[in-house]
């Protein structure tokens with residue numbers, strides 16, 4: 001891919017992408033390090049690793065919550081149909097008007113942060129925080145999952161209630177410390193904008209294009225158990241049956 005991009009002619013650069021930008025940085029004399037092809041490869045792998053798992057995990061938990069909460073599914077469908085009616089697909093321009101969709105995505109990220117322990121950090125010095133001594137070079141792990149389910153901070157924290165984010169300025173940009181699914185500070189996820197628009201667009205179209213139901217042979221509640229891992233997938237993959245809305 002890198003070679004293909006290097007061989008592109010200037011005329012092909014209308015659709016400049018991430019690889020083009022990294023290659024242009026290689027030529028940037030202002031950088032205080034030499035960016036080589038190995039670095040570019042590593043960055044691309046990093047993007048795939050950090051960007052694919054996380055986004056699909058949010059969609060899968062999201063569909064599970066919607067199927068368990070038909071009132072939310074209905075309210076979301078009504079909003080999407082109202083804005084995108086007559087179109088074949090929801091497109092990115094429609095998303096800015098879909099306020100309930102945004103609240104639904106925020107609530108999915110609150111209950112099911114795909115990276116529940118963020119990424120490990122190391123303390124740079126000796127610190128004391130609320131009586132706890134944190135020595136220098138100590139590995140620090142932040143339990144975002146526990147923070148977003150803390151009864152002291154959230155009403156009915158284990159319930160899926162997107163309304164808590166309606167007319168609420170709380171955001172995931174790392175300033176509201178009780179809600180940090182993308183982390184915070186200098187190591188905050190650089191993919192927030194891309195992740196949110198991808199997830200909103202995919203979820204909106206899944207709801208717009210299909211009615212969803214559990215398979216006929218499904219017995220009992222949807223299994224909401226979490227599988228262990230750096231990212232938190234569903235223990236048992238969600239299986240739903242789509243029925244086109246025509």
Ligand code: HEM
Pocket residue numbers: 046047050051052054055058113114115118119120181182183184185186187188189190191192194195196
């Ligand atoms: C819902 C989707 C996503 C979630 C919840 C998420 C969450 C996170 C979290 C919690 C971190 C660690 C931040 C910290 O420790 O403070 C992180 C780092 C990172 N994310 Fe995301 N992410 C998502 C999607 C993406 C996407 C789509 C991309 C790129 C296309 C991406 C690229 C990265 C990269 C490169 C890092 C490492 C940053 C660094 O350590 O300097 N992420 N992400």
